[in-house]
Amino acid sequence: MQKILSLVIKASQDFIRHTDEDIKDNAPILNNFFEAVSNVYIPLLRMLENLEADKIKCRFAIVLPPVLCNMLSDPSLQDEYLNWLEKRNTFGKAELRRNKADEKICTIINDTIEKNKKLIADFTEKYNKQLIPVFAEYMTKGYLELMGTCGTDIFMPHYADLKEIISAQIESGLHAYRQYFGVMPEGFWLPAMGYTPGIEKLIRAYGYTYTILDSRSILFSEKVPEAGIFYPSRTDNSLVIFARNRVIDSELFGENGIIYSECYRNQNRDVGYELPMEKLSSLIDKDGIRYSTGFKYWNRCFKDSGCLYNKECAETQLEKDSDAFVEKRFQTLSKAAELLPSYNFVSEICTLDISKLSKTWNECIAWLEKVIRKACDKGLDVLSCDKMCDEQYNLEKIEPYFSAGAGAGYGENLLSSKNCWMMRYIRKSCERMIDLAGRFPMDTGLKTRLLNLGAKELMLAQSLNLAKMINRSEFPQFAEKRFKESIGAFTAVFDSLGSNTVSTEWLTKLEARDSIFPWMNYRIFTKKR
Structure with missing residues (x-):
């Protein structure tokens, strides 16, 4: 029986005004956006290049919201991003002078400067400042499936009685993907995974084949499907429903979550929050809000004043954590296969909010690449959900329950x-x-x-x-x-x-x-x- 690990990478981005008069006022927010370009989007493209070079057979889904596509395609933001990287390297040189007596810290600073130089080179020479066409290229090659979503991140249950609003959001998102990628996505990503009965009719009306719901939406439905969350089901209008496994969130972000290992870099301890404002003047206005500079020297060890970050130690921990994660997926799918012998495949849907993950875990993209490689080595098929919709009209019918991916499962914190x-x-x-x-x-x-x-x-x-x-x-x-x-x-x-x-x-x-x-x-x- 085929055992499928389906990865869904969800990015998020709110629109940031960036005309000349707004650049200074919105500097902290733009800083977050540029950090996402450096720590998520370019590393994702590098990961795809590595997988292609090593002929790793895999396919995963990605959600690139229309607002993000707009900002990544904006020439003024592209130029501002390069200027932002240059400013960081100028600040890095000042940090080298300040820490010249500490060889280990200087090594970390030099690594950060070299990383920024590589980003500048890749962004200008390899990608010609355009990341969206490169993502589109990997869609064509079969490594990526683009999932559609709304024009902006709207929580649909809040507008369940205003179907015109939901339809407008779906339609604007669909038009955006046709403009940026020239395709009609098969899968639809519900913002915050917010579902309320009736939404499936609007999604299906725009030609989408499937969506992904929180597992409680399936498990709390009036008729629980025989295969539970390990096989797709469908609604009355044949919108295919996949269930993400909520357990994975606790494995990553729980009390003993993977991301909190002491070896990993401490994302919250940045010199931008520690140095006197006059020493940050090349990056942050003296009357402005403090924000991260990218120069982080410490790991997650909180003993005494902390411990310096060590790349080799983090790499060793990544090997252990990716091994453990893949082994859990293998054991879960093997058990599901034993219980469901009449099915031709079982699948586990792993959704990753990459924007949230990267803010708290510096090594997340490296971990993701290792997970994909190890899953393939373990005999798991890394496939996107669109490859599991062949039996769309023969799947078991259910009526999904209210659910969300936020709060305790109902979006009550929104x-x-x-x-x-x-x-x-x-x-x-x-x-x-x-x-x-x-x-x-x-x-x-x-x-x-x-x-x-x-x-x-x-x-x-x-x-x-x-x-x-x-x-x-x-x-x-x-x-x-x-x-x-x-x-x-x-x-x-x-x-x-x-x-x-x-x-x-x-x-x-x-x-x-x-x-x-x-x-x-x-x-x-x-x-x-």
């Missing part, structure tokens, strides 16, 4: 006392957008520009990432400001259409600042019959 005030503004704006799309079905010219801008601003305000940032107190001022700007802009559009007056200067300026979704057509919010 509305808290800190961010619940946002929802009343979003809901009212949603109702207004649906009304506007119905009242101006055939307009052109300035009104169309206004309506398209309003549609974009609404979708940006719906982003779950903003609510998460406020709830976690992670740059909450930025998140609140961004949200209020988008709601304010949408309200201005609504008032302008009502009074039949508009400032073209204001409209043009905001179109330039919020340059995402240039193909936006407000009619996607038209009321559905």
Whole structure:
């Protein structure tokens, strides 16, 4: 029997304004984005190159949200990224002078500088500043499956009674993937894995073949499928349902999770949080918010003042942890195969929030590559879910239960006392957008520009990432400001259409600042019959 390990790599990104006047104000947030390019997206491409060079037969799924695709394709951000790397290396040279008496720290600094130089070389020479076409190339080669998702990270259960909003989000995401990749994805990624009954009809209506739900959605359904979470099932309209194994999250992030080994680099201890502000002046404005510089010298050992990071020690630990992870997958799938002898395959779905993982675990991409290699050596097939949908119309029918990948399984932490005030503004704006799309079905010219801008601003305000940032107190001022700007802009559009007056200067300026979704057509919010 075929034993399949299906890996799903989920990236996330919120839109960051980056016109000249915004670069300085949004420096801490842009720093996070550039770190993701350095620590996730380019390393993922290098990993694919290594797997291809060694002829490793594998295929895994990746979720690249439309907002991320937009920012990775933006020429101004590409140039700013190179400038950001150069600034880091200038700071690194100052760190070498400051730590010249400590040979071990100087070795770590030099490694960081060389890493940045390699990033500059790869980004400009190998990838020509364009990462999206390289991901598309590996899709063509069969190593990647692109999963579709919404235009922005919207938590669908919050809008279950507004199907026009959900449809607009699905449609805008679909259009984005056609623009960036020229394909229609087979799989649909539910943001935050938020599911409520009825959503499957909207997903299937746009031609998607399958989606992935939290395991409790399947196990708590009225009729639990015979194979549980180890074989796909389907909804009444034949949308194929896969269940991710929640146990993997606890293996990674639990109390004794893999990522917390003492040998791994301490991602939270960065000189950007420790040095006096005057020593950080080449990177951080003296009146600005502190943020990471990439120069981290310590591991996760918290004895006394900590211990210096050692690459060799981390590499040894990676071997152990990847071996243990793959062995657990093998044992789980072998047991499932014993219990389900009549099936032609069993599968385990492993979803990885790579944005979250990379912030807390420096070695995550290296670990991922080892997992893929070891799984193949162990006899497991590393395949994406689209390769398991051949029996789409013969699968067992179920009615999935409410679930989410956040909180205790229901997304209850996505509305808290800190961010619940946002929802009343979003809901009212949603109702207004649906009304506007119905009242101006055939307009052109300035009104169309206004309506398209309003549609974009609404979708940006719906982003779950903003609510998460406020709830976690992670740059909450930025998140609140961004949200209020988008709601304010949408309200201005609504008032302008009502009074039949508009400032073209204001409209043009905001179109330039919020340059995402240039193909936006407000009619996607038209009321559905």
